Amino acid sequence: MDMPDTVTAAEASLSGFLDGDYDDAVGYYTPGTPLVDTKAPDGPIAERWQNRKLEARLVNPSNRRKLSVIIVGTGLAGASAAATLGEAGYNVKAFCYQDSPRRAHSIAAQGGINAAKNYKEDGDSVHRLFYDTVKGGDYRSRESNVYRLAEVSTNIIDQCVAQGVPFAREYGGLLDNRSFGGVQVSRTFYARGQTGQQLLIGAYQALERQVAAGTVSTYTRHEMLELITVDDKARGIVARDMVTGEIQTHLADVVVLASGGYGNVFYLSTNAMGCNVTAAWRAHRKGAYMANPCYTQIHPTCIPVSGSHQSKLTLMSESLRNDGRIWVPKNQADCDKDPRDIPEEDRDYYLERIYPSFGNLVPRDIASRAAKNVCDEGRGVGPEVDGVRRGVYLDFASAIERLGEQGITEKYDNLFDMYERITGENPFEVPMRIYPAVHYVMGGLWVDYDLQSTIPGLFVTGEANFSDHGANRLGASALMQGLADGYFVLPHTIRDYLADGPFEEITEDHPAVVEARESVKGRIDHFLSVNGTRSVDSYHRELGNIMWEYCGMERTETGLKKAIDLIRSLKDDFYRNVKVLGGAETLNQSLEKAGRVADFFELGELMCIDALNRRESCGGHFRGESQTEDGEALRHDDEYAYVAAWEWAGEDSIPVLHKEDLVYTAIEMKQRSYK
Amino acid sequence: MKLTLKIWRQDGPTAEGAIHTYQLDDVSPDMSFLEMLDVLNEQLNAEGEEPIAFDSDCREGICGMCGLMINGDAHGPEVTTTCQLHMRSFSDGETITIEPWRSEAFPVLKDLVVDRSAFDRIIQQGGYISVNTGSAPEAHSVPVPRDDALRAFNVATCIGCGACVAACPNGSASLFMGAKITHLGELPQGQPERDSRVVNMVAQHDHEGFGGCTNIGACTAACPKEIPLDVISQLNKDLRTAIKHGH
Ligand SMILES: Cc1cc2nc3c(=O)[nH]c(=O)nc-3n(C[C@H](O)[C@H](O)[C@H](O)COP(=O)(O)OP(=O)(O)OC[C@H]3O[C@@H](n4cnc5c(N)ncnc54)[C@H](O)[C@@H]3O)c2cc1C
Ligand code: SF4
Ligand code: FES
Numbered sequence: 001m002d003m004p005d006t007v008t009a010a011e012a013s014l015s016g017f018l019d020g021d022y023d024d025a026v027g028y029y030t031p032g033t034p035l036v037d038t039k040a041p042d043g044p045i046a047e048r049w050q051n052r053k054l055e056a057r058l059v060n061p062s063n064r065r066k067l068s069v070i071i072v073g074t075g076l077a078g079a080s081a082a083a084t085l086g087e088a089g090y091n092v093k094a095f096c097y098q099d100s101p102r103r104a105h106s107i108a109a110q111g112g113i114n115a116a117k118n119y120k121e122d123g124d125s126v127h128r129l130f131y132d133t134v135k136g137g138d139y140r141s142r143e144s145n146v147y148r149l150a151e152v153s154t155n156i157i158d159q160c161v162a163q164g165v166p167f168a169r170e171y172g173g174l175l176d177n178r179s180f181g182g183v184q185v186s187r188t189f190y191a192r193g194q195t196g197q198q199l200l201i202g203a204y205q206a207l208e209r210q211v212a213a214g215t216v217s218t219y220t221r222h223e224m225l226e227l228i229t230v231d232d233k234a235r236g237i238v239a240r241d242m243v244t245g246e247i248q249t250h251l252a253d254v255v256v257l258a259s260g261g262y263g264n265v266f267y268l269s270t271n272a273m274g275c276n277v278t279a280a281w282r283a284h285r286k287g288a289y290m291a292n293p294c295y296t297q298i299h300p301t302c303i304p305v306s307g308s309h310q311s312k313l314t315l316m317s318e319s320l321r322n323d324g325r326i327w328v329p330k331n332q333a334d335c336d337k338d339p340r341d342i343p344e345e346d347r348d349y350y351l352e353r354i355y356p357s358f359g360n361l362v363p364r365d366i367a368s369r370a371a372k373n374v375c376d377e378g379r380g381v382g383p384e385v386d387g388v389r390r391g392v393y394l395d396f397a398s399a400i401e402r403l404g405e406q407g408i409t410e411k412y413d414n415l416f417d418m419y420e421r422i423t424g425e426n427p428f429e430v431p432m433r434i435y436p437a438v439h440y441v442m443g444g445l446w447v448d449y450d451l452q453s454t455i456p457g458l459f460v461t462g463e464a465n466f467s468d469h470g471a472n473r474l475g476a477s478a479l480m481q482g483l484a485d486g487y488f489v490l491p492h493t494i495r496d497y498l499a500d501g502p503f504e505e506i507t508e509d510h511p512a513v514v515e516a517r518e519s520v521k522g523r524i525d526h527f528l529s530v531n532g533t534r535s536v537d538s539y540h541r542e543l544g545n546i547m548w549e550y551c552g553m554e555r556t557e558t559g560l561k562k563a564i565d566l567i568r569s570l571k572d573d574f575y576r577n578v579k580v581l582g583g584a585e586t587l588n589q590s591l592e593k594a595g596r597v598a599d600f601f602e603l604g605e606l607m608c609i610d611a612l613n614r615r616e617s618c619g620g621h622f623r624g625e626s627q628t629e630d631g632e633a634l635r636h637d638d639e640y641a642y643v644a645a646w647e648w649a650g651e652d653s654i655p656v657l658h659k660e661d662l663v664y665t666a667i668e669m670k671q672r673s674y675k
Numbered sequence: 676m677k678l679t680l681k682i683w684r685q686d687g688p689t690a691e692g693a694i695h696t697y698q699l700d701d702v703s704p705d706m707s708f709l710e711m712l713d714v715l716n717e718q719l720n721a722e723g724e725e726p727i728a729f730d731s732d733c734r735e736g737i738c739g740m741c742g743l744m745i746n747g748d749a750h751g752p753e754v755t756t757t758c759q760l761h762m763r764s765f766s767d768g769e770t771i772t773i774e775p776w777r778s779e780a781f782p783v784l785k786d787l788v789v790d791r792s793a794f795d796r797i798i799q800q801g802g803y804i805s806v807n808t809g810s811a812p813e814a815h816s817v818p819v820p821r822d823d824a825l826r827a828f829n830v831a832t833c834i835g836c837g838a839c840v841a842a843c844p845n846g847s848a849s850l851f852m853g854a855k856i857t858h859l860g861e862l863p864q865g866q867p868e869r870d871s872r873v874v875n876m877v878a879q880h881d882h883e884g885f886g887g888c889t890n891i892g893a894c895t896a897a898c899p900k901e902i903p904l905d906v907i908s909q910l911n912k913d914l915r916t917a918i919k920h921g922h
């Protein structure tokens with residue numbers, strides 16, 4: 001076996017890297033020391049969080065005003081934390097790149113939020129939510145974090161209702177629930193197809209209330225471009241005022257990244273145009289480990305790609321799978337027929353056929369791959385893109401018969417409108433056409449039980465961290481996680497860190513601050529001075545194609561190695577040939593994009609290396625080399641039951657891999673089965 | 676299809692602006708309006724002219740970031756957001772005029788981008804229910820009649836885009852404000868602060884330079900979320916009650 005230049009075979013085998021039969025990523029990384037202390041308390045799982053809260057030191061109310069917190073991001077994870085820490089009396093600065101905190105991408109979440117309220121008396125409990133989430137994540141998440149998530153889920157609903165979030169209600173005035181993929185109880189709270197919007201408006205209003213109270217200041221249209229570390233602790237950020245172009249430094253005692261997910265590395269995704277990895281990646285380059293970056297969620301129900309002009313993809317909420325039935329024609333010859341003319345016996349409701357007990361409600365990773373498989377077989381529907389029809393039907397005919405158009409409208413109103421607006425087809429008349437698209441990333445910055453990264457004083461919440469969803473996130477649990485982190489977890493754990501204050505005063509002329517500011521200016525000057533021939537978008541699109549092709553729904557050793565080569569040379573070309581017009585001291589959207597795409601190149605490469613290293617299939621990560629005879633994902637718990645936490649080793653070095661072993665005490669690891 | 680685009684360009688907040696004319700070929704009816712502008716921007720970049728600045732983020736009609744005056748209509752000819760408008764609503768050979776929101780309270784920052792932070796400042800003055808994290812009672816302790824919850828939801832769908840202001844000849848933000856007053860006023864949780872909320876939000880609205888409402892109804896016609904005009908009656912009613920209560 002070839003070994004990387006930087007490690008000897010002896011070193012590698014000492015660190016356990018040659019235990020398995022394969023090491024596909026040899027030469028692409030350096031083995032590092034294992035991560036052992038996750039700060040997860042011992043003891044029975046149901047008592048851990050109570051114990052941690054008790055242990056966390058307190059900060060005297062009169063000292064809180066003197067302690068400062070920077071929060072990057074005002075989505076569910078950031079706005080909830082900013083409001084709560086403001087209420088507690090800390091001095092908070094909250095940043096977002098949009099023109100208002102209310103526009104964070106959490107606003108786009110449609111389907112709902114989980115909570116173990118058991119209002120339906122259908123056997124739900126904290127333990128069951130915990131179990132479903134760990135199983136749904138294909139046993140690749142940290143059990144103590146997930147248990148805590150399930151535990152605080154019920155408080156979230158109470159908090160949101162008190163804020164005036166208009167959840168759907170039953171005739172008696174009590175809250176309604178629906179079910180989501182991968183579970184058999186009804187625990188999802190929702191506000192029609194706009195749950196994220198309503199939850200975010202609740203958090204945003206709580207945040208603005210603190211702005212009026214003087215505890216929080218908001219910095220909108222400000223983009224974080226660098227993390228400032230002093231004596232290895234996070235002490236601030238460099239941000240660009242996106243209107244004036246001014247490069248500012250903001251210093252604080254602690255920094256929280258709630259900057260969302262990086263699905264836009266694929267160019268086409270259901271994320272907003274501005275979603276990026278820059279905040280997280282800059283922190284990674286300063287020492288924060290990046291965990292499981294290859295775990296990507298490809299959502300099964302999105303509107304298919306219609307042409308090369310496409311700037312983003314649109315999700316049709318998974319909740320539609322409650323009432324819609326997914327099918328393709330049994331025979332290729334029927335694929336271009338009007339679906340209404342295809343009789344029942346010629347339709348293949350393939351999810352109901354392959355997975356009789358979960359049917360259309362199998363988890364996302366399974367539904368997505370099944371759609372890809374039937375399209376690969378040539379049974380897809382809709383227009384051909386590159387010679388293949390990439391679409392399957394999501395059919396509401398029987399639900400319309402059962403509930404009437406009115407019933408469907410009440411449940412899904414805006415989703416049906418949105419579909420018609422985008423495709424020009426009315427889903428009340430013809431079945432929707434859907435296809436999987438990149439939607440969410442389970443990977444993110446590594447955090448311990450306290451949500452603290454490997455840089456002391458840098459906390460990471462929401463989609464930006466890796467912690468709760470393992471290799472696959474269940475529907476309606478990202479909203480739950482964002483709000484759990486921001487309202488109920490971080491405020492306790494950050495308190496313990498801040499109890500060490502007051503911290504040493506740092507000034508703007510501290511060498512580390514100056515260095516961070518100058519490096520940002522240097523990057524901006526570079527982008528503006530290349531004066532090449534290609535637009536930023538054209539690079540982004542090409543990177544996205546590489547990622548989708550080789551690091552998308554199915555990954556193989558050869559494909560990933562090819563992708564890494566392609567990304568490296570594209571990145572090289574980008575730095576020499578990109579064309580960014582306009583100036584630095586003005587609103588300049590091409591310049592903003594250039595910085596984000598530059599970071600996407602480095603992230604994309606690491607995602608491929610991570611995927612290459614993990615020669616098993618788990619959740620959303622499917623390695624062609626690791627499947628059962630009937631094509632289901634095959635995990636290898638003996639070799640890969642660990643979190644892969646990657647350390648940045650410098651511009652010209654390969655990353656270092658640290659492993660955190662996953663140990664389950666409250667749950668038994670099993671192969672998932674939804675059949 | 677082929678289009679002639681007349682687009683407002685302005686270098687910065689204090690610069691003079693002007694309409695520039697561009698030709699664009701090969702527009703597909705399946706493109707969204709903003710994808711059409713993306714294509715134009717690629718063309719400009721290739722020709723060495725700085726791309727046109729415009730706002731958008733979710734491109735799903737929910738974040739409220741986008742917003743253009745298209746042939747004089749806020750968000751264009753359909754009842755939707757600019758990002759959800761598709762080119763199939765236009766015809767080959769058409770001339771389309773594109774401008775930013777025009778309102779004293781929304782100054783232009785560059786090209787088609789405006790500053791809507793006044794909306795945040797209105798919310799700061801009472802567009803919330805005061806409940807600290809952790810102090811909420813069990814969610815089922817207060818049932819909310821389904822119809823009230825539905826009405827609250829229907830107006831809570833406001834995305835804060837500002838089209839109502841841009842469409843109003845007086846530049847009033849009454850629809851935006853009325854939507855928030857009605858959302859929180861329909862719910863039992865919103866009652867304790869009902870009087871102070873309306874008084875303080877209206878005061879901030881006037882302070883920001885938004886105009887008064889004279890019941891023209893252009894706001895609701897332009898609103899992509901179809902917020903009904905009666906939220907403004909609710910606003911006025913709540914204001915009168917608050918004044919009666921001595922606020
Ligand atoms: C279309 C869609 C539908 C979804 N539906 C559901 C659902 O029904 N249920 C569910 O549970 N989950 C759903 N999800 C997932 C869920 O919405 C997200 O994972 C979650 O909202 C992320 O919240 P967040 O607070 O971590 O990040 P975000 O809401 O993405 O917020 C990120 C914040 O960081 C800021 N930011 C980012 N980078 C920078 C920077 N460099 N400088 C300054 N600020 C920065 C942004 O301005 C923003 O304020 C959906 C996701 C999508 C895309
Ligand atoms: S009321 Fe309508 S037009 Fe006005 S901000 Fe809200 S959504 Fe936009
Ligand atoms: S871009 Fe979000 S509403 Fe248009």
